[in-house]
Amino acid sequence: MVTKILAHGDTDGVCSAALAKASFPDVEIWFTRPVTLLRDLNEIEVGTTVIILDIAINETQKNQIFERMRELALHNEILYIDHHPLPPDTLKRDVPVTQFVHEIGASTSELTFRLFQSSLDPDLDRVALWGAIGDYCEETPFVLETLNKYNRHTIYMEAGLLSQALGEVPGDYHYKRDVVEALAKNTPPTEIPEIIERAVKATKREWETWEYVKKHVMKEGNLAMVLDLPSGSLSKAAFHSLGITGADIGMATRRSEKEVDISIRRRAGVRIDLNELLRGIVERIGGSGGGHEGAAGASIPVELFDTFLETLKKEISPVLPRDAGLRR
Ligand SMILES: [Mn+2]
Structure with a gap:
């Protein structure tokens, strides 16, 4: 076989x-x-x-x-x-x-x-x-x-x-x-x-996403976010959003009929475990999520997104410690 x-x-x-x-x-x-x-x-x-x-x-x-x-x-x-x-x-x-x-x-x-x-x-x-x-x-x-x-x-x-x-x-x-x-x-x-x-096409599109993020990113405290990204990669938009604003955490979302897809990235050297953070939040409010320490994602039912956002902001509001040894 x-x-x-x-x-x-x-x-x-x-x-x-x-x-x-x-x-x-x-x-x-x-x-x-x-x-x-x-x-x-x-x-x-x-x-x-x-x-x-x-x-x-x-x-x-x-x-x-x-x-x-x-x-x-x-x-x-x-x-x-x-x-x-x-x-x-x-x-x-x-x-x-x-x-x-x-x-x-x-x-x-x-x-x-x-x-x-x-x-x-x-x-x-x-x-x-x-x-x-x-x-x-x-x-x-x-x-x-x-x-x-x-x-x-x-x-x-x-x-x-x-x-x-x-x-x-x-x-x-x-x-x-x-x-x-x-x-x-x-x-x-x-x-x-x-x-x-394919690489050239994707890279051109990525620069377009970058321009879109520059125009539409919002920063609240430590969190930079791009809501309802119309096209392009969510993970890259999340990453660009922190690069552009200087925030520690970047997030990008896209809404479909039933769910909101979410991608989260952290600035290199910031000590927060995004996998643990997202797993903890979805466990309490619903949806699914996880990933790596520095890069994670979640999928949340549309009606729970506001709760998700509030919870996320609360959890990352304290000043996050840094570790110069962390490269990502
Ligand atoms: Mn891998």
């Missing part, structure tokens, strides 16, 4: 999928997200080998996800590689898979490369670097050491093109699968069809 990879569709997910694909050429690749992980695990036939890459465990579905993982792990190997914080009161050993590689601070791409290193072309460490840069996980000994092997400008140019291109149409999984295949063969992004065109 084929091995299935369930990977996140961002740069880190795509690069880790490429590294896993290079070790297991016959894998089938599915892209997923924390909110769809359970559904996708349920669709996998019992007996399949599964590799889960760069997908956080959604707290509200934790028990069902674990139950399904346990069931699948009874019949075949379930390998899970990730770097997102675990849900509260969850220990590494609670995750019922056959192998769980988990480290916060390093990218999933780095963890995947390190795990399969002995069977991989050593020059695939470039792919690990691109994934790490895509997720801003560049401060690890592995990344710092591996950067010495190459020209930094070239590595960053390739990483930038790849990240921008993959962000252009986030749901274009056909294209992402082609990119995984190419990266698994150690083809650099500049040689992959459409990467440059």
Whole structure:
């Protein structure tokens, strides 16, 4: 039976999928997200080998996800590689898979490369670097050491093109699968069809978002926000909003019929755990949310958004301490 990879569709997910694909050429690749992980695990036939890459465990579905993982792990190997914080009161050993590689601070791409290193072309460490840069996980000994092997400008140019291109149409999984295949063969992004065109298009659009944020951002105390961003990336708008205003926390939202999607970023060096903050708020008021310490997101029912905003403002109103050692 084929091995299935369930990977996140961002740069880190795509690069880790490429590294896993290079070790297991016959894998089938599915892209997923924390909110769809359970559904996708349920669709996998019992007996399949599964590799889960760069997908956080959604707290509200934790028990069902674990139950399904346990069931699948009874019949075949379930390998899970990730770097997102675990849900509260969850220990590494609670995750019922056959192998769980988990480290916060390093990218999933780095963890995947390190795990399969002995069977991989050593020059695939470039792919690990691109994934790490895509997720801003560049401060690890592995990344710092591996950067010495190459020209930094070239590595960053390739990483930038790849990240921008993959962000252009986030749901274009056909294209992402082609990119995984190419990266698994150690083809650099500049040689992959459409990467440059897509990256340029995404970058132009990002500057438009930046102009929009400059015009519409509001700052209240420590919080900069752009509400109802009409188009473009929410996470980038959140980040630009703090860059433009000087606030410690930046937020961007987009409203659909039933829900408001929210993305939150913090200024590098500000000591606040956004993953914990959002998980705590949605636990009390409803919705779902989480992510990383420095970058998180939430989805809130429309009628609860005002409560969400009030709660958020209250929680970040005290002056936030800084830690000069934190680079993101
Ligand atoms: Mn990641």
